[in-house]
Amino acid sequence: MLQNCLGRYCHERNLAVNPQGGNTGMVGGSVPVFDEIILSTALMNQVISFHGVSGILVCQAGCILEELSRYVEERDFIMPLDLGAKGSCHIGGNVATNAGGLRFLRYGSLHGTVLGLEVVLADGTVLNCLTSLRKDNTGYDLKQLFIGSEGTLGVITAVSILCPPKPRAVNVAFLGCPGFAEVLQTFSTCKGMLGEILSAFEFMDAECMQLVGHHLGLISPVQESPFYVLIETSGSRAGHDAEKLSSFLEHVLDFGLVTDGTLATDQRRVKMLWALRERITEALSRDGCVYKYDISLPVERLYDLVSDLRARLGPQAKHVVGYGHLGDGNLHLNVTAEAFSASLLGALEPYVYEWTAGQQGSVSAEHGLGFKKKDVLSYSKPPAALQLMQQLKALLDPKGILNPYKTLPARA
Amino acid sequence: MLQNCLGRYCHERNLAVNPQGGNTGMVGGSVPVFDEIILSTALMNQVISFHGVSGILVCQAGCILEELSRYVEERDFIMPLDLGAKGSCHIGGNVATNAGGLRFLRYGSLHGTVLGLEVVLADGTVLNCLTSLRKDNTGYDLKQLFIGSEGTLGVITAVSILCPPKPRAVNVAFLGCPGFAEVLQTFSTCKGMLGEILSAFEFMDAECMQLVGHHLGLISPVQESPFYVLIETSGSRAGHDAEKLSSFLEHVLDFGLVTDGTLATDQRRVKMLWALRERITEALSRDGCVYKYDISLPVERLYDLVSDLRARLGPQAKHVVGYGHLGDGNLHLNVTAEAFSASLLGALEPYVYEWTAGQQGSVSAEHGLGFKKKDVLSYSKPPAALQLMQQLKALLDPKGILNPYKTLPARA
Numbered sequence: 001m002l003q004n005c006l007g008r009y010c011h012e013r014n015l016a017v018n019p020q021g022g023n024t025g026m027v028g029g030s031v032p033v034f035d036e037i038i039l040s041t042a043l044m045n046q047v048i049s050f051h052g053v054s055g056i057l058v059c060q061a062g063c064i065l066e067e068l069s070r071y072v073e074e075r076d077f078i079m080p081l082d083l084g085a086k087g088s089c090h091i092g093g094n095v096a097t098n099a100g101g102l103r104f105l106r107y108g109s110l111h112g113t114v115l116g117l118e119v120v121l122a123d124g125t126v127l128n129c130l131t132s133l134r135k136d137n138t139g140y141d142l143k144q145l146f147i148g149s150e151g152t153l154g155v156i157t158a159v160s161i162l163c164p165p166k167p168r169a170v171n172v173a174f175l176g177c178p179g180f181a182e183v184l185q186t187f188s189t190c191k192g193m194l195g196e197i198l199s200a201f202e203f204m205d206a207e208c209m210q211l212v213g214h215h216l217g218l219i220s221p222v223q224e225s226p227f228y229v230l231i232e233t234s235g236s237r238a239g240h241d242a243e244k245l246s247s248f249l250e251h252v253l254d255f256g257l258v259t260d261g262t263l264a265t266d267q268r269r270v271k272m273l274w275a276l277r278e279r280i281t282e283a284l285s286r287d288g289c290v291y292k293y294d295i296s297l298p299v300e301r302l303y304d305l306v307s308d309l310r311a312r313l314g315p316q317a318k319h320v321v322g323y324g325h326l327g328d329g330n331l332h333l334n335v336t337a338e339a340f341s342a343s344l345l346g347a348l349e350p351y352v353y354e355w356t357a358g359q360q361g362s363v364s365a366e367h368g369l370g371f372k373k374k375d376v377l378s379y380s381k382p383p384a385a386l387q388l389m390q391q392l393k394a395l396l397d398p399k400g401i402l403n404p405y406k407t408l409p410a411r412a
Numbered sequence: 413m414l415q416n417c418l419g420r421y422c423h424e425r426n427l428a429v430n431p432q433g434g435n436t437g438m439v440g441g442s443v444p445v446f447d448e449i450i451l452s453t454a455l456m457n458q459v460i461s462f463h464g465v466s467g468i469l470v471c472q473a474g475c476i477l478e479e480l481s482r483y484v485e486e487r488d489f490i491m492p493l494d495l496g497a498k499g500s501c502h503i504g505g506n507v508a509t510n511a512g513g514l515r516f517l518r519y520g521s522l523h524g525t526v527l528g529l530e531v532v533l534a535d536g537t538v539l540n541c542l543t544s545l546r547k548d549n550t551g552y553d554l555k556q557l558f559i560g561s562e563g564t565l566g567v568i569t570a571v572s573i574l575c576p577p578k579p580r581a582v583n584v585a586f587l588g589c590p591g592f593a594e595v596l597q598t599f600s601t602c603k604g605m606l607g608e609i610l611s612a613f614e615f616m617d618a619e620c621m622q623l624v625g626h627h628l629g630l631i632s633p634v635q636e637s638p639f640y641v642l643i644e645t646s647g648s649r650a651g652h653d654a655e656k657l658s659s660f661l662e663h664v665l666d667f668g669l670v671t672d673g674t675l676a677t678d679q680r681r682v683k684m685l686w687a688l689r690e691r692i693t694e695a696l697s698r699d700g701c702v703y704k705y706d707i708s709l710p711v712e713r714l715y716d717l718v719s720d721l722r723a724r725l726g727p728q729a730k731h732v733v734g735y736g737h738l739g740d741g742n743l744h745l746n747v748t749a750e751a752f753s754a755s756l757l758g759a760l761e762p763y764v765y766e767w768t769a770g771q772q773g774s775v776s777a778e779h780g781l782g783f784k785k786k787d788v789l790s791y792s793k794p795p796a797a798l799q800l801m802q803q804l805k806a807l808l809d810p811k812g813i814l815n816p817y818k819t820l821p822a823r824a
Contacts, residue, residue: 053600053711054741076604100547109547111556112524127796133708134740135512135521136774137560138792139781139819140801144523144556148549165603188465191577192488195648196608236607240652296545299465328546329466362548369551380550384539389552395807407551 026292029097029150029370033405041092044157047071049132055163056115056132061092061156077163080107084278092156098148100366105327106199106234107164110147116160117143122397132160145392150368151403153396167199167234169241173249174273175261176225180303182257183227187299187326189257190231193248197241200232201327202277205306208323209276211283218276223260229326230277238265280323280332288318289340293333293352296362302331305355309335312351316344330365353379369407377409438704441509441562441782445817453504456569459483461544467575468527468544473504473568489575492519496690504568510560512778517739518611518646519576522559528572529555534809544572557804562780563815565808579611579646581653585661586685587673588637592715594669595639599711599738601669602643605660609653612644613739614689617718620735621688623695630688635672641738642689650677692735692744700730701752705745705764708774714743717767721747724763728756742777765791781819789821 032038041062048058055077059068066086069079081094083101093099095117098110107113116131129143146154177183183203190198206226212218222228235241245263252258264270284290297305306322313320317335324332333352337344353363357379364373364380378386386409393400393408444450453474460470467489471480478498481491493506495513505511507529510522519525528543541555558566589595595615602610618638624630634640647653657675664670676682696702709717718734725732729747736744745764749756765775769791776785776792790798798821805812805820 051710053596098549098553100549104547108520108524111553112520121796125796127800128794129797131772131774131792132710133772133774133777135516135708135737135742135777136792137510137512137778137780138774138776138785138789139797140561140565140804141510141523141556141559142797142800144553144559147553147556149552153552165607167607184465193648195577195579196646197648234608236605236609237652237656240649240655243652244649296547298463298544325547330547360543360545362543362545362550364550365545365547366549368549373550377550380543380548382540384533384537385541385551385554388539388554391807392552395803 026294026367027364027370027372029368029403029406030093031371033371036404039155041090041157044092048158050075051132054132054134055165056160057163058116058130058132058158058160059091060158061090061095063091065089065091065094072163073166076166078166080113080162080164081110084281091159091161095147095159096149096151096156097368098366100325100328100330102200102202102325104325105201111144113162114143114147114159115162117146117156118158119143119146119154119156121154122399122402126157127154130158130160134162145396148368150370150407152393152407153402155402165236167236169233169235169238169265170199170270171233171241171245172264172270172273173231173245173261174221174264174276175229175231175252175258176222177227177229177257178259179226183229183326184300185255186229186252186257189252190248193251194231194233194244197233197235197244198231198327199234200230200325202230202324203326204228204230204277204280204323205303205321207319207321208280208283211287211319211321212276212279215283215286216279218279220276221262221273225259228276229258230273277323280321284319284321284334284336287336288338289336291335291337291345291348293331293363294365294367295331295333295352295356296329296365297331297356297359298361299326299329301359302326302329305331305352306333308355309333309348309352313344313347316341316347328365350376350379356380371406374407375409438706438779438784439776439782440784441780441815441818442505443783445783448816451567453502453569456504460570462487463544466544466546467577468572469575470528470542470544470570470572471503472570473502473507475503477501477503477506484575485578488578490578492525492574492576493522496693503571503573507559507571508561508563508568509780510778512737512740512742514612514614514737516737517613523556525574526555526559526571527574529558529568530570531555531558531566531568533566534811534814538569539566542570542572546574557808560780562782562819564805564819565814567814577648579648581645581647581650581677582611582682583645583653583657584676584682584685585643585657585673586633586676586688587641587643587664587670588634589639589641589669590671591638595641595738596712597667598641598664598669601664602660605663606643606645606656609645609647609656610643610739611646612642612737614642614736615738616640616642616689616692616735617715617733619731619733620692620695623699623731623733624688624691627695627698628691630691632688633674633685637671640688641670642685689735692733696731696733696746696748699748700750701748703747703749703757703760705775706777706779707743707745707764707768708741708777709743709768709771710773711738711741713771714738714741717743717764718745720767721745721760721764725756725759728753728759740777762788762791768792783818786819787821
């Protein structure tokens with residue numbers, strides 16, 4: 001079937017539809033633009049195998065992430081990735097876009113957790129690298145080419161992935177910090193004191209909290225603060241985790257790194273605290289026209305870009321907010337305005353990209369390049385890398401039929 | 413300098429010299445065979461930067477792994493990989509060969525922990541992908557091409573790598589198991605009960621213990637058993653780790669999975685227990701001519717190959733032993749004989765490779781292909797993968813000057 005479908009197509013990806021967040025695709029990687037044919041993998045939704053000792057899951061590309069999560073959780077494992085769009089995104093799209101998400105800090109990148117792929121190449125060849133081995137050094141690790149290439153080098157049809165054991169205890173702490181310096185110190189402290197049980201370290205600024213309050217009616221569980229931090233622990237023994245967490249909280253409160261905080265262990269409250277962070281995107285979309293940036297920076301400079309922009313834009317912007325996966329050095333920078341304005345866009349770009357490049361940051365941390373960001377690639381990649389990307393594209397897809405107009409800048 | 417040196421060369425790799433283990437290169441990946449020029453990166457031994465919050469180390473390719481370990485340990489971090497050859501191997505060679513080693517179970521593959529590379533291509537172009545960002549989805553992840561390609565696609569000159577925080581407590585348990593089924597049950601149990609603090613699960617059979625006893629005078633710390641298991645935990649709170657470990661030990665002893673065991677927390681005894689496992693290679697080399705195989709298999713079939721071979725070879729072999737990184741599904745299968753024998757080799761090969769292929773295993777789990785194993789690649793990779801490897805080699809090294817005669821099978 002696949003061989004016959006390989007016209008100009010657009011690979012299903014994790015940002016295609018996001019009913020939770022209302023995000024219709026931050027970079028337009030999955031949006032057909034001109035003359036593409038859309039290839040759906042929705043019917044390829046079967047688990048092929050699951051190994052109960054090693055935790056290795058092999059499944060077809062069209063499996064929905066949330067359904068896979070449920071499947072492995074029943075067997076006492078979890079998926080190594082989790083994201084807001086889990087209810088609709090396909091595992092094939094997650095891999096094609098190298099999705100990051102909420103468990104990245106603990107379980108790392110898909111480049112490490114994906115063990116094998118089956119990929120259909122542009123000429124219809126089925127490349128079977130669907131091994132389920134943790135170690136395999138027989139030649140080039142070809143599957144890596146397709147992880148994060150946004151469907152431009154091949155169509156992922158099946159995935160083998162390593163699932164971690166399901167943690168027996170999950171705790172979430174939601175804390176208020178008096179400044180960004182204290183957010184950073186809290187991060188360093190918790191890396192040391194929570195160590196191996198730390199599974200997420202997220203932050204949001206005061207404006208984010210105002211937005212989720214104003215647009216969604218969510219109420220802050222702690223006193224008003226310039227910054228908020230969400231810390232999640234996942235461990236194998238509840239009592240030990242609680243002890244570690246309470247020593248840590250005592251320490252950060254004593255040292256003034258945190259001014260107020262709340263703790264959740266039951267699932268309902270854990271979800272409620274996560275909602276404050278996860279629903280920011282939704283609140284932003286209700287605030288007006290949103291200019292979105294997804295940036296990696298050295299963690300100590302992470303918030304400087306937000307402060308700089310706030311000063312630079314002044315009353316042109318309604319809100320300039322910063323939040324994101326601080327533990328991964330990943331900032332979600334968002335600017336809202338009543339309506340689209342070319343002058344506001346001109347004040348933002350290329351300023352944001354140049355600022356990021358000045359810090360050797362990445363202009364797309366986890367959302368890829370797609371259609372909208374393909375031309376800003378050069379801010380994060382040198383000419384030699386761009387050239388090699390073009391060469392790989394020419395080698396694997398000489399006719400340019402796979403997700404065309406995406407990821408790669410137009411040739412000069 | 414490098415641009416002028418790029419003749420036919422042989423990349424320095426982790427198996428080149430191994431004074432600890434006496435191993436002169438299991439696959440001959442770094443051994444010049446015909447007309448190669450050797451390129452040494454030994455003088456490129458400087459740390460470029462280390463970030464104390466994120467734990468990201470950037471260094472030149474010629475840094476020795478043990479020296480890097482010392483450097484980051486002084487700053488309260490550890491390297492994400494550790495191996496017997498640490499005193500002599502270079503980080504550039506580790507990355508070029510995708511070295512696995514002793515911390516793989518906990519910290520995963522270099523495909524996940526290496527954040528950036530600087531690579532000199534065959535035409536002298538310096539490809540600078542030396543970012544130190546945990547997340548970067550700007551286009552194809554080009555560095556992945558060079559991880560594990562054994563120097564055949566480019567010369568790695570600098571590495572950016574994520575270092576985990578240094579654990580505050582390390583414990584080692586050395587246990588005797590009555591059978592391989594019990595080894596597997598012990599593994600499943602400890603994954604559940606030790607969870608996030610488990611950092612190694614190694615096994616060795618009774619013949620291994622006899623060999624380290626006979627050739628090196630090492631004494632087993634536990635009663636004679638058909639199998640031995642070494643479990644290491646690394647955690648952030650000694651008391652919690654000790655509690656977890658003692659509940660686990662109580663459980664496996666009660667259920668008869670383990671018949672005898674010993675525990676070490678002080679560094680000297682930890683090292684002593686590790687030596688039993690780490691010095692098997694050395695003992696084997698003193699036993700005569702050694703036929704070595706490094707194989708990945710589904711964990712429940714891991715030891716069947718050893719038993720099968722023992723029966724197949726009978727008195728032709730002096731010893732047939734199995735040991736390795738059970739937690740990673742990685743078996744080191746070794747056969748010794750008084751002297752080299754073509755008939756013994758004929759009984760081993762292709763039998764071992766065919767057996768492995770029959771289980772969808774890998775004929776080279778962590779040691780690569782090099783010169784000796786390049787022609788057995790097809791047991792683990794389908795023709796379409798071999799073809800893509802050849803195409804990538806032709807694209808990146810059209811004149812075949814980079815580590816020639818290695819990794820890729822000779823063209824038909």
